[in-house]
Amino acid sequence: MTTTAQAGAQAPAAGPGGITDPGVYQMTNEEYHADRGSLSSSGARKLLPPSCPALFxxxxxxxxEPKKTFELGNAAHKLVLGEGPDLVRVEAEKWTTNAVKAEVxxxxDAGAIPLKPAEYEQVSAMADALxxxxxxxxxxxxxxxxxxxxLFWRDKRTGVMRRARLDWLPDVRSGRLIIPDYKTCRSAEPAALARAVDEFGYHQQDDWYRSGAQALGLADEDAAFVFVCQExxxxxxxxxVEMDATARRIGAARNRRALETFAECTATGVWPGYSDEIAYLSLPAWAEIRDTEEYL
Known part of the structure; x- marks a missing residue:
């Protein structure tokens, strides 16, 4: 297998439309997310219900604004993957004084992640457990x-430039290629993870990332994508965990719809909300059953 661009190459200066040459690039997280001309997996999920193009x-x-849950997840990523923003231990369990607020x-502002002592110990213990x-x-x-x-590659059917930021790109070697993605979670129990897949659209991420690896010649159709989930x-x-075939098919179908939506909205400049007409509503099925039995 060959790659379109050398893995780890420095990203070229992006023009108004972002990166246009397919390939694997070495760039900061900020540079990656600043590319407005391409569509990411998280963006694709934001285009579809229960969200909408206007929210995207x-x-x-x-x-x-920085969120503590995101900072803890990013800190764990740093220790597990060995790359990311610096972690700075702030020697104060409460960040209420003006001096500590200014330090944080x-x-x-320097691009690092501030952590309370207990949080620093927490993410270190998580990395050790993994x-x-x-x-x-x-x-x-x-x-x-x-x-x-x-990863940057162009969708053949819509012409949309797609992008993905792999947590880890394994070296190509004999045997089945397995691409892992690291997730922190409240519960790593399989049934709880199945609900998280539906809530956060991880089956779409599965298809999106495998599609990018295949488009750039980094993986064949037998490559696997797995989520490493840690409490x-x-x-x-x-x-x-690895998604089953049905989940992957649904993820691929949702991604196709998102790509078509993105292409249309980009061409027209119109990013609609949930509905442009009066919406006709019924009660949720569970409420209808409950009240039908009670009152009708």
């Missing part, structure tokens, strides 16, 4: 791949 466009136009703001897991430790073996690789509370249990 607003999210692109409105910078997000300065850390964030390295003890017999499967996860191999999937993120520093000798077997590269972290944080950005954020002790003992930081890890579960590695």
């Amino acid at each position: 466009r607003h999210a692109q136009d409105t910078p997000q 703001a300065a850390i964030r 390295r003890r897991h017999p499967v996860a430790s191999l999937l993120f073996d520093p000798a077997r791949g590269k972290p944080e690789q950005s 954020k509370t002790a003992p930081y249990v890890v579960t590695v």
Whole structure:
């Protein structure tokens, strides 16, 4: 298999439309997310119900304030993958004084992640627990791949430039290629993870990332995409999951709809909300059944 561009190459300066040459690029997280000419997996999910194109466009136009849950997840990613923003331990369990608030703001302004002492110990313990897991430790073996690789490729049917930022790009070697993605979660119990897949659209991410790897010649159709899911509370249990065929087909179909929606909205400049007409509503099925039995 050959790649369209050399893995790890520096990203070219993006013009108004963003990167236009398919390939695998080495870039910062900020540079990756700043590319407005391409569509990411998270963006594709934002275009479809229960969201809508108007919310997608607003999210692109409105910078997000740092959220503690995102910072903890990013900190865990840093220790697991070995790449990402610096982690700075702030020696204060409460960030209420003006001095500590100023210190935290300065850390964030410098592009680093501030952590309370207990949080620093938490993410360190999470990384240690993952390295003890017999499967996860191999999937993120520093000798077997590269972290944080950005993929750009063009969708043949719509002409939309697509992008994906792989947590880990394994080295091509004999056997089935397995591409892992690291997720922190409240529960790594399989049934809870199935609900999270539906809620956050992880089956779409599965198809999106495998499609990018295949389009760039990094993987064949037999390549697997797995989620390495780790609980954020002790003992930081890890579960590695792979989507079944039905989930992948549904994810692919939703991605196709999102690509078509993005192409149409980009061409027309119209980013609609949930409905442009009066919506006709029924009660939720469970409420209808409940009240029919009680009152009718």
